[in-house]
Amino acid sequence: MFRLLDVLTRAAFYLSAVLLLAITLIYCFEIVSRYFFNSPTVWSTDTVTYFLGAMTCLAIPEVARTNRHIAVTVFVDAMHGKSKEVAQRVLHLTAGVVAGGVAWIALSETLRLYKSGILTLGTIAVPKWWISAFIPLGLALLTLHYLRFAIDPTAAHVPAEQGGE
Amino acid sequence: MEWYWTLSLSLVLLFALMATGLPVFAAFLLANISGVLVTVGSRGFGMFTNSLYETITSESFVTIPLFILMGEVLFRSGSVSVLSRAVDVLIGRVRGRLYLLTLSLSTIFGALSGSAVAVAAMLGRSVLPQMTEEGYDERLSNMTILGGASLAPIIPPSLLVIVIGSLVTNVSIAGLLVAGVVPGIILAVIMAIYIFIRVSLDPSLAPAQEHVVDHSLGDRAKAVLSMLPFGIVIFSVMGLILLGIATPSEAAAAGVVGAVLTACVYRRFSLAMLWAALRSGASISAMILMIVACSKFFGQLLAFFGATTGLINAMGHLSIDPWLMLFILMLVPLILCMFIDQFAFLLLAIPLYDPIIRTYGFEPMWFWTLFLITLTIGSLTPPFGYTLFALKGAAPHVSISEVYRSAWPVVAIFIASLVLFALVPVFITWLPGLL
Amino acid sequence: PVDNASAETLSMLSGYAPTFAWYREIGPRFIELVKEESKGDLDIRYNGPDTVPTFEQFQPVQSGVFDVLFTHPAYHSGTTSVGLAIDAIAVDPVKRREAGVFDYIDKHYQKRGMKLISAPSTGTKGFRFYLREPLKDDALKGRKIRGTVSYHPMIKALGGAPVNMPVSEVYTALQRGTMDGAAWGLTGASDLKFYEVAKYMADPVFGQVGVMIMMNLERWNALKPAQQKAMLEAGRKIELESLAHFDKLQAEEYKTLIGHGVQITKFSDADAKRLEALWSNGVWEVAEQVSGDDARGLHNLARKAGMTE
Ligand code: NA
Numbered sequence A: 001m002f003r004l005l006d007v008l009t010r011a012a013f014y015l016s017a018v019l020l021l022a023i024t025l026i027y028c029f030e031i032v033s034r035y036f037f038n039s040p041t042v043w044s045t046d047t048v049t050y051f052l053g054a055m056t057c058l059a060i061p062e063v064a065r066t067n068r069h070i071a072v073t074v075f076v077d078a079m080h081g082k083s084k085e086v087a088q089r090v091l092h093l094t095a096g097v098v099a100g101g102v103a104w105i106a107l108s109e110t111l112r113l114y115k116s117g118i119l120t121l122g123t124i125a126v127p128k129w130w131i132s133a134f135i136p137l138g139l140a141l142l143t144l145h146y147l148r149f150a151i152d153p154t155a156a157h158v159p160a161e162q163g164g165e
Numbered sequence B: 001m002e003w004y005w006t007l008s009l010s011l012v013l014l015f016a017l018m019a020t021g022l023p024v025f026a027a028f029l030l031a032n033i034s035g036v037l038v039t040v041g042s043r044g045f046g047m048f049t050n051s052l053y054e055t056i057t058s059e060s061f062v063t064i065p066l067f068i069l070m071g072e073v074l075f076r077s078g079s080v081s082v083l084s085r086a087v088d089v090l091i092g093r094v095r096g097r098l099y100l101l102t103l104s105l106s107t108i109f110g111a112l113s114g115s116a117v118a119v120a121a122m123l124g125r126s127v128l129p130q131m132t133e134e135g136y137d138e139r140l141s142n143m144t145i146l147g148g149a150s151l152a153p154i155i156p157p158s159l160l161v162i163v164i165g166s167l168v169t170n171v172s173i174a175g176l177l178v179a180g181v182v183p184g185i186i187l188a189v190i191m192a193i194y195i196f197i198r199v200s201l202d203p204s205l206a207p208a209q210e211h212v213v214d215h216s217l218g219d220r221a222k223a224v225l226s227m228l229p230f231g232i233v234i235f236s237v238m239g240l241i242l243l244g245i246a247t248p249s250e251a252a253a254a255g256v257v258g259a260v261l262t263a264c265v266y267r268r269f270s271l272a273m274l275w276a277a278l279r280s281g282a283s284i285s286a287m288i289l290m291i292v293a294c295s296k297f298f299g300q301l302l303a304f305f306g307a308t309t310g311l312i313n314a315m316g317h318l319s320i321d322p323w324l325m326l327f328i329l330m331l332v333p334l335i336l337c338m339f340i341d342q343f344a345f346l347l348l349a350i351p352l353y354d355p356i357i358r359t360y361g362f363e364p365m366w367f368w369t370l371f372l373i374t375l376t377i378g379s380l381t382p383p384f385g386y387t388l389f390a391l392k393g394a395a396p397h398v399s400i401s402e403v404y405r406s407a408w409p410v411v412a413i414f415i416a417s418l419v420l421f422a423l424v425p426v427f428i429t430w431l432p433g434l435l
Numbered sequence C: 001p002v003d004n005a006s007a008e009t010l011s012m013l014s015g016y017a018p019t020f021a022w023y024r025e026i027g028p029r030f031i032e033l034v035k036e037e038s039k040g041d042l043d044i045r046y047n048g049p050d051t052v053p054t055f056e057q058f059q060p061v062q063s064g065v066f067d068v069l070f071t072h073p074a075y076h077s078g079t080t081s082v083g084l085a086i087d088a089i090a091v092d093p094v095k096r097r098e099a100g101v102f103d104y105i106d107k108h109y110q111k112r113g114m115k116l117i118s119a120p121s122t123g124t125k126g127f128r129f130y131l132r133e134p135l136k137d138d139a140l141k142g143r144k145i146r147g148t149v150s151y152h153p154m155i156k157a158l159g160g161a162p163v164n165m166p167v168s169e170v171y172t173a174l175q176r177g178t179m180d181g182a183a184w185g186l187t188g189a190s191d192l193k194f195y196e197v198a199k200y201m202a203d204p205v206f207g208q209v210g211v212m213i214m215m216n217l218e219r220w221n222a223l224k225p226a227q228q229k230a231m232l233e234a235g236r237k238i239e240l241e242s243l244a245h246f247d248k249l250q251a252e253e254y255k256t257l258i259g260h261g262v263q264i265t266k267f268s269d270a271d272a273k274r275l276e277a278l279w280s281n282g283v284w285e286v287a288e289q290v291s292g293d294d295a296r297g298l299h300n301l302a303r304k305a306g307m308t309e
């Protein structure tokens, strides 16, 4: 079951990297098209911001999988042995429950956006849920990783070469 | 509840949550959800989610992944090591020269970007690994990067300055932008002196001197020539902005293309390298943006409770010595920006600050430049600061306590300089006066 | 003068900072009028864009977290663009109400849980082009002009290339010449210091613009009849007052800009004549794209009254 989670996380992450490439290319296209051909696009700015949102949400599960979300671990690091393990389990569980709750809230908001047909404010207005949907998606995958750490703390220790990209 | 209770309770709660070791984003989410449930209940979930949405789709953050990507490509392509070798040839006798190179690079990149976060993460992915490889002291390297990156909002271009300038009526944006140049350079020089003294007192901070050869003029010329491709990157960003070809955000994308071209010149480009750089860029910026997005709503809640307004209004009603007033006006952003977003703070603070500044007759160009530097200090003061998290995100092997320890000297240097600029206003007002 | 300790307080969200002209010159006066009309029974408390970002304010009022919304309808055009269309309709506040324009928009918003209280205009005319170089005979030919989506059809028709760009980038873009000009309101350009980077402003001015004050419908229904009457009366009065008030402010802004060395440059007579039509057609185009028949219904109504193209 965790295999499936890892596959989904990796797929989302790769898509996120592709979106970063797309952002770079769109901006360069806009520069060339506006400066050299005097024909600025109407879609580039909006598309870049939509992609930025999706890129962020799609990469956070991978950051969670490699346990690299930033935390102020000064006190936990000072602990040892059993108490440290318990503390870490509790922290992972808390992070998972909180993120899961927010994922649920974001999902119900996205459903509301879908039902009421609200569009984005951009020059190219698209249904807002298209972008908003990435928030519950990213958070849900992230939640599962933290719950997994709570059950199996060893999963949180990712070797440097896997987490170090 | 009175504003001071709301304010102190919220800050203490958040502080405690972060200290437990919960991921920073989760600490904010927990504080925010509790805040919403206590005050408006589930009706507030919409604005909570919108706040997340608003941040991650904000154009001003696009430079963060683009600068990280630029740094990745520059490092992976070996451009940084070429640069480092060229510096060895040119100033091989100077101990700790890579610190000085980093400081110069960060000043240059500060002139390319307005975002300390973008520059810190970029240098953390490019120069830092090179320094570690060559045996430079980790803490002093981090300090150099944090300090250098913090020049970005002070040296133009700077989005923070544009926002301040449009909210304050009696100050010119062009003047305010230029006003940051001299303080930026002075800060860079002071940091260089600090590093020089540290390295002189403790030679172990820089790798042992190898046998220093006197390089021939030809070698030196070659070294200068080998640095030229790096100029492609500088031109791709700064040239396009100055020539009016691209906006600062777009120019960051051109910088990535410049970095790829540089890699091609050094014959180090490969698709595998680009793919690794993209993955790294996406994950590190997601890590940083996640914190920015989750922390945004905390500031909104404080505004909703009237806590921040209460604080600033209370200050406005004080009738005290101007220097004490100046001190308090600077202390508030320093503390609040430890927890809330700088831009949200500006929207709230400037309309409330403006009348106070007029009452006390502070020179606007001088005051708002000091204010700008204070905001920058706020985001590099432990325990909470976007610049700190940017470096931590870019350098996963460095512990957060280590990042904090590296930050303190920078904070001290910036605060000392702030006092200097407050006492000697000409550092700020001279250059805009020539406009 | 009228302060009542037992007054009911409504919370208001504003899309503008308290010092921005569109709020500064309307908001506090509206609150004062509400107090007067309700004999101190109603008060309104301001919350700015630091509480909820400008473009996300419609939903929190719709869901009842806040009671009143002070905004421009473009800021929620993804939810409905019917409000936006009012900028294509002649500004006469009395005639707008007589012709049923106000009621049409009100009814439309009520279906979305919001009650329209007032639609004050910020002057008889709304916009102009601010340019780096003076105009020649060929209008905006070959120039890159920043404008929100409502301006795009107009900029294209005048030969320019419309650019969509966040406000925060406009100053630098004009300074460096990334952009040749920007369409902007007649008040507020000096706040953004455009005069430092665009030394020409084009005549004639065109179009019209205003803000909207709305209220959460459930909260509205829960008000006492006298309170409802006070809100509506304050809304009607502020519409009448703000028109003249802003015309005066625009004249002052004009003097400020001239004082900073900005020069007037003129469109050819032929182009000057079509500016109005280009503007309002552009607004209708955008409104009808998002809100379809609801916007077309308003268009027919306003056209019949002779208040739009
Ligand atoms: Na800068």
Ligand code: NA
Binding pocket: B337, B338, B339, B377, B378, B379, B380, B381, B382, B383, B384, B385
């Ligand atoms: Na801080």
